[in-house]
Amino acid sequence: MCAEGRPEVTEDGVRFFSGQVGDAYLRRRPIQRGLTVVMWRGRHVAEPTALGEDEADRYWRELLIVGRALERVFQPVKLNYNTLGNSVPHLHTHIVPRYADDPSPGWPFPFPEHEPPAMPVEALQAEVDALRAAIMK
Ligand SMILES: [Zn+2]
Numbered sequence: 321m322c323a324e325g326r327p328e329v330t331e332d333g334v335r336f337f338s339g340q341v342g343d344a345y346l347r348r349r350p351i352q353r354g355l356t357v358v359m360w361r362g363r364h365v366a367e368p369t370a371l372g373e374d375e376a377d378r379y380w381r382e383l384l385i386v387g388r389a390l391e392r393v394f395q396p397v398k399l400n401y402n403t404l405g406n407s408v409p410h411l412h413t414h415i416v417p418r419y420a421d422d423p424s425p426g427w428p429f430p431f432p433e434h435e436p437p438a439m440p441v442e443a444l445q446a447e448v449d450a451l452r453a454a455i456m457k
Contacts, residue, residue, distance in 0.1 A: 321410035322364045333357065334444060336451040337389070339382040341375060344415075346448055348438045352417055352430045354394035354447070358386055360411035368403060368411060379411075387415055389454035393447065402428055 326343055328335050333345030333356075341362055347355045360379060365371060371379060387399050396417035403413045416429060424431045439447075 321359060321408065321412070326361055334448050336448045337382075337386050337455055339378075339385065341378045342382040342386075344382075344386040344451075346444065346451065348444060349436055350439065351432055351436060352422075353419070354390050354396065354417040356386060356390060356415045358383055358413045358415060365411045366405060366409040371411075383413055383415065385455060389451050390415060390417055392454040393450045397422075400428060 324330070326335075326338065330345060332349070333347045335343050335345050336356075337344035337358075341360060342358045343361055344356050344358045347357065362375075365375075368376065368379070383401060387401070390396070390399060394417050396419055398418050400416040400418060401413055402416060403411070405411065414429075418425070418430070422430050423433075438444075
């Protein structure tokens with residue numbers, strides 16, 4: 321993750337927010353509409369406890385900037401902020417919109433029966449544009 325730099329587009333998603341310490345990517349293959357991953361940028365950090373006080377403040381503030389944009393655009397019932405890292409040991413947080421028709425309402429991730437296909441490029445770009453506009457407000 322450190323080696324990838326700060327790309328605009330990755331295999332998994334398209335960036336719609338670039339902050340001082342984080343980049344937010346809308347997933348191409350959303351198991352839930354609006355599923356976003358915020359990557360910590362800068363030095364290598366695996367655990368949030370390794371952040372300095374200012375870094376931790378900034379990271380959390382940027383998560384909230386992204387979360388508010390997701391609320392405006394997708395209007396979920398709630399958002400989950402899942403900071404895992406057991407499979408990818410570089411600090412990142414999945415922001416997972418939860419909706420009234422959630423297939424697994426009691427679980428940290430919705431688990432649809434089948435993995436969804438990648439979104440059509442135009443639809444993905446339209447959502448990225450809407451999120452960028454929501455962040456400007
Ligand atoms: Zn790293």
